[in-house]
Amino acid sequence: MPQLNPSPWFSILLFSWLVFLVIVVPKTMNHTFPNEPTPQSTQAPKTDPWSWPW
């Protein structure tokens, strides 16, 4: 089974952690969520439609 082949074992492990820590974690961190959840009011707020900034 090629997964048990020892030669790229360690480099895969190292490279995957490297990619995870250097690329994935900062990308996830960059997503910020500015709105605090507000308690629901009895009346639905009046909203205007907006268009997506493609």
Add this chain to the structure above:
Amino acid sequence: MMTSFFDQFMSPSLLGIPLMALAFVLPWLLFPSPAPRWLTNRLLTLQGWFINRFTSQLLLPVNVGGHKWALILASLMLFLISLNMLGLLPYTFTPTTQLSLNMGLAVPLWLGTVLIGLRNQPTAALGHLLPEGTPVPLIPVLIIIETISLFIRPLALGVRLTANLTAGHLLMQLIATAAFVLLPLMPAVAITTSVILLLLTILEVAVAMIQAYVFVLLLSLYLQENV
């Protein structure tokens, strides 16, 4: 040398360049970094919603001390789900079929949860080794059993992901080969086999997402126990 169906899991290289590097680095082009604006485009909004909702749902049962793990668990989910899903495309390599990657992720993260438990609340962490209400004569046996199950966790975590994805890819290759070989011989059977392949592919899409989720969920569960 006989080519076997397992050859798809060998590290691919083209002209001496390990393609594993491409398989690791290119998926993150699908996740653009958000610009500092209140309203972003559809892709970023959807990704942001996913990350936000997933993290809040995942951390619901975890005590406040474990909320430090939010970033690493959310990014781990993103990592695994993208690698799994992209591996389903033809001619792509799935890094998560490699035992080294999965064990390399499972063992340190599991060990982290255990060490946090032992450091901050050693009595409670050791107390998990004996379920409440055990009859007294069974206590030594049960402690041994619980310790074994504790140490099997990282193994199970890593091997579960590897085995599920490897089995899925192997099955797809087998059935596709069968359909292809049968086409000139028995076209009707070949068409049936192609239908089976289609259904299997749909299953594999589900498995790819579920296995990534299960990995992260179990880690959050181990964190829950120790925090």
